[in-house]
Amino acid sequence: MTALARWLALPAIAGLYLGILREQTGLMLLSLSVLVWLLAEWLLFTSRVWFELRHLKFERSVNGRTEPSGILWAGRSVAVEVRLRSSILGIGSIVRIRDVVPENMEVMDQENDVTVRSRVHSAVFRYRAKVLGAGQLRLPGFRIVMLDRQGFFRAERFIACTQSFRVLPAFQQVGDPEPIVKRINSQPQHGIHRLQRSGMGSELLELREYVAGDPPKSIAWKVSARRDKLMTRQYESEVPVRLQLFIDGSIGTRTGGFGLRLLDQMNFVAASVAKAAISAGDPVGAMLFDERGLRRVPAATGDRGFHRLLDALSDFSVNPAPIPDRLTNRLVETASGVAADQFPELLDDRVNHIPFLLFPISPWAHRRLRERYRLAAVIAQLYRMSPAKQLQLVYDDPLMATFAQHFLSQSGMSWMEPVVSIRNRGFHDGMSRMEILSSALARAVSQARDNEVFVVFADLLECAPSLSHLMPAVKMALARHHRVAFVCPSPTFIRPTEESTVIRSLSAEDLLLAAEQIRTRELAARLQFELRRIGATVSISGESSAIHLVLSQMALARTGRMAAGGVR
Amino acid sequence: MNQQDPRLSPTVLEPTHETSQFGGLLIVSVIASAAGILFLLAPDMGWPLRIFLTAIILLTLKYWGSVMVLVAVQADLFFREPPRSAALQGATGLFTVFMIVALLMFINRNRELLKHAASRPLSAILSLIVSVFRGKIAFDSGKAVREILQMLGATVRAIALLVGCVFVSRILLGTLPNRRTLNEDLQGWMLDETPVLQCSLLLTGVIAVWVVCHEISWRQLTRDQARLYLRSVFLTIHHADLRMIVRGRLRQRLKAARAKKDQKARFFLQD
Numbered sequence: 001m002t003a004l005a006r007w008l009a010l011p012a013i014a015g016l017y018l019g020i021l022r023e024q025t026g027l028m029l030l031s032l033s034v035l036v037w038l039l040a041e042w043l044l045f046t047s048r049v050w051f052e053l054r055h056l057k058f059e060r061s062v063n064g065r066t067e068p069s070g071i072l073w074a075g076r077s078v079a080v081e082v083r084l085r086s087s088i089l090g091i092g093s094i095v096r097i098r099d100v101v102p103e104n105m106e107v108m109d110q111e112n113d114v115t116v117r118s119r120v121h122s123a124v125f126r127y128r129a130k131v132l133g134a135g136q137l138r139l140p141g142f143r144i145v146m147l148d149r150q151g152f153f154r155a156e157r158f159i160a161c162t163q164s165f166r167v168l169p170a171f172q173q174v175g176d177p178e179p180i181v182k183r184i185n186s187q188p189q190h191g192i193h194r195l196q197r198s199g200m201g202s203e204l205l206e207l208r209e210y211v212a213g214d215p216p217k218s219i220a221w222k223v224s225a226r227r228d229k230l231m232t233r234q235y236e237s238e239v240p241v242r243l244q245l246f247i248d249g250s251i252g253t254r255t256g257g258f259g260l261r262l263l264d265q266m267n268f269v270a271a272s273v274a275k276a277a278i279s280a281g282d283p284v285g286a287m288l289f290d291e292r293g294l295r296r297v298p299a300a301t302g303d304r305g306f307h308r309l310l311d312a313l314s315d316f317s318v319n320p321a322p323i324p325d326r327l328t329n330r331l332v333e334t335a336s337g338v339a340a341d342q343f344p345e346l347l348d349d350r351v352n353h354i355p356f357l358l359f360p361i362s363p364w365a366h367r368r369l370r371e372r373y374r375l376a377a378v379i380a381q382l383y384r385m386s387p388a389k390q391l392q393l394v395y396d397d398p399l400m401a402t403f404a405q406h407f408l409s410q411s412g413m414s415w416m417e418p419v420v421s422i423r424n425r426g427f428h429d430g431m432s433r434m435e436i437l438s439s440a441l442a443r444a445v446s447q448a449r450d451n452e453v454f455v456v457f458a459d460l461l462e463c464a465p466s467l468s469h470l471m472p473a474v475k476m477a478l479a480r481h482h483r484v485a486f487v488c489p490s491p492t493f494i495r496p497t498e499e500s501t502v503i504r505s506l507s508a509e510d511l512l513l514a515a516e517q518i519r520t521r522e523l524a525a526r527l528q529f530e531l532r533r534i535g536a537t538v539s540i541s542g543e544s545s546a547i548h549l550v551l552s553q554m555a556l557a558r559t560g561r562m563a564a565g566g567v568r
Numbered sequence: 569m570n571q572q573d574p575r576l577s578p579t580v581l582e583p584t585h586e587t588s589q590f591g592g593l594l595i596v597s598v599i600a601s602a603a604g605i606l607f608l609l610a611p612d613m614g615w616p617l618r619i620f621l622t623a624i625i626l627l628t629l630k631y632w633g634s635v636m637v638l639v640a641v642q643a644d645l646f647f648r649e650p651p652r653s654a655a656l657q658g659a660t661g662l663f664t665v666f667m668i669v670a671l672l673m674f675i676n677r678n679r680e681l682l683k684h685a686a687s688r689p690l691s692a693i694l695s696l697i698v699s700v701f702r703g704k705i706a707f708d709s710g711k712a713v714r715e716i717l718q719m720l721g722a723t724v725r726a727i728a729l730l731v732g733c734v735f736v737s738r739i740l741l742g743t744l745p746n747r748r749t750l751n752e753d754l755q756g757w758m759l760d761e762t763p764v765l766q767c768s769l770l771l772t773g774v775i776a777v778w779v780v781c782h783e784i785s786w787r788q789l790t791r792d793q794a795r796l797y798l799r800s801v802f803l804t805i806h807h808a809d810l811r812m813i814v815r816g817r818l819r820q821r822l823k824a825a826r827a828k829k830d831q832k833a834r835f836f837l838q839d
């Protein structure tokens with residue numbers, strides 16, 4: 001019963017009572033008619049809920065597939081079609097149906113929320129949505145709100161129709177790939193150096209104009225004399241350049257909305273680079289590290305290898321169970337909101353009783369406690385807890401915080417403020433991140449062969465003071481003639497250049513953005529100075545310039561040049 | 569040859585934010601009919617006051633629906649209808665009540681439209697009116713025909729419901745003893761005579777219907793709801809004991825944590 005029905009029933013009862021007292025026939029008849037009308041609407045509504053909702057069946061197809069699991073790509077839009085079928089009686093008006101989508105999916109123009117306005121037996125609705133970030137996407141089902149025409153009664157249900165998808169990271173097909181011909185594309189064994197210099201095979205591939213940095217040995221003197229300009233012989237490269245990606249998935253890179261996380265930027269660059277390398281026949285491997293430890297993806301080539309890497313990146317992008325945090329009102333409110341959205345039938349007062357509570361006296365505190373009792377019951381039901389444990393959820397803040405976080409995380413919420421506390425995370429995590437990265441790099445160097453390019457994707461900006469812990473490993477890799485490139489995504493998605501720090505307007509957003517850019521620029525300058533000093537290259541962005549930086553490093557490794565400036 | 573059953577071809581559902589083709593017309597009708605009935609009330613009151621009260625009640629339509637209109641009509645009847653008057657008995661009374669309840673129904677039915685219209689800024693409403701007059705708004709005739717048919721069907725159903733409700737009320741009022749006849753009826757009942765006996769039979773019937781409805785509503789529970797109900801009933805019964813145990817455990821844990829902390833501090837100080 002809605003508030004409107006209650007408010008209508010109140011004057012009707014009062015009017016009936018007064019009419020009987022004063023023997024006013026008109027008043028009595030009008031009031032009683034309103035009450036009978038309410039009763040009739042209730043009977044009709046209850047019968048509708050009883051007959052119609054029981055037979056309601058849904059079938060969802062995502063990109064034309066109805067299977068319970070599948071694969072989607074981040075950054076691409078998907079077409080969703082939902083078919084609903086009912087019994088012979090059909091389903092009448094007014095029924096609002098919403099396909100509940102997780103945060104990782106952005107629906108265009110709210111078209112996942114439809115209303116049945118006339119009696120139908122079968123119906124369909126379609127909408128388009130964009131998948132935001134790599135990881136997992138779970139479509140839980142449909143939220144049904146049934147109303148009577150007058151708005152007196154309301155029934156909320158959730159009909160489960162679960163589909164889970166692995167979301168692979170987006171990648172950019174880098175245009176104009178270099179024509180590389182390889183007769184033999186196998187990695188030499190340890191200790192066997194097939195070529196003195198990489199990219200200097202025995203077979204001539206083509207002649208091209210000299211570029212500063214080309215080895216003098218490769219200059220074709222006769223041709224240069226004929227054409228009156230320096231020409232370089234380009235040889236077939238017989239040794240593949242192995243690309244090793246190091247991807248940081250620590251908590252700092254996972255916070256933020258899906259598609260806006262630092263990890264999403266890193267995934268994009270890593271997948272694009274891997275695609276370009278694999279297209280050229282180079283093997284690509286990865287080291288994925290976070291607070292849980294290190295995971296190695298062996299180097300592989302071909303489409304199969306690429307998809308294996310994407311699968312690994314996708315699994316890695318799924319946010320793990322959040323770190324236990326303190327309980328806040330916002331966490332409880334958010335969890336209650338999600339519970340109301342996905343489990344409305346469990347919040348029904350008829351089934352979710354709250355014991356009599358005298359304390360706290362304050363109405364606000366009392367309301368909060370009641371809300372917590374309700375949420376505890378829903379969580380206890382979902383996680384199959386005992387009644388004692390359910391009550392413990394009410395009185396034990398850390399336990400409630402842990403389960404509320406789990407609940408939100410499993411409901412597809414991103415790691416934002418209610419789920420984890422973001423403030424000052426970077427400073428605490430910096431040291432441990434450097435240690436893990438350092439050991440991963442050392443391990444990769446120990447297992448490396450010739451011509452390896454190490455690309456480190458990590459949020460180093462926040463932990464620049466702890467960079468000294470990483471330096472020995474980087475120096476060791478460089479000493480073994482590997483190439484090391486760092487890609488540090490910026491939190492604002494904008495490359496911290498001179499222009500980006502200009503204040504565009506005096507609005508709060510622009511001022512904050514400019515302040516963030518100035519801070520990022522200072523940190524970036526410091527980081528670049530430290531790393532470039534020892535011979536590593538750095539890109540402070542998660543955009544296409546970072547992809548080109550890594551590809552240029554691979555090109556250098558392939559041609560045998562040490563640097564664009566001609567240092568060998 | 570291979571003709572498809574029209575029942576199997578699915579209806580394409582519209583997003584919730586899509587509005588009716590006749591939204592504006594319905595809103596105007598609701599406001600006009602509500603204002604009309606409100607102007608008929610309290611003829612002895614001065615016009616400025618009547619206009620003021622009408623305006624106030626019209627402003628509440630968005631949130632309160634027909635509640636304030638009902639209260640206004642009831643207040644008017646309360647103050648103006650003489651006791652035991654024959655004016656509102658018989659066909660006239662039935663028709664008057666029928667019209668008033670129909671108006672209440674009409675207002676409630678279009679409350680969402682009022683809400684939707686009121687949520688838009690004034691400039692948007694004005695520009696909409698201008699574009700309607702200039703003929704810039706596309707009119708989907710197919711959709712309009714569908715809506716007209718739906719409205720006709722709904723009107724027939726509403727009239728049937730309304731007639732039923734008013735007649736049932738009339739019968740109930742005729743059956744139930746009123747204040748004037750209660751003593752005589754009670755005496756008659758003691759002598760095993762009709763009206764109160766009928767009334768008690770009616771009440772028994774109502775209770776029986778209520779029990780059946782209640783049973784039906786309980787049988788609609790899902791498995792999870794049923795489990796949650798059992799869980800919450802158990803918790804309600806044993807709440808005091810369980811709360812004592814849980815709080816005791818938490819207190820012990822807190823004490824243990826404090827003791828551990830103190831031990832660490834002592835160890836640190838000894839070093």
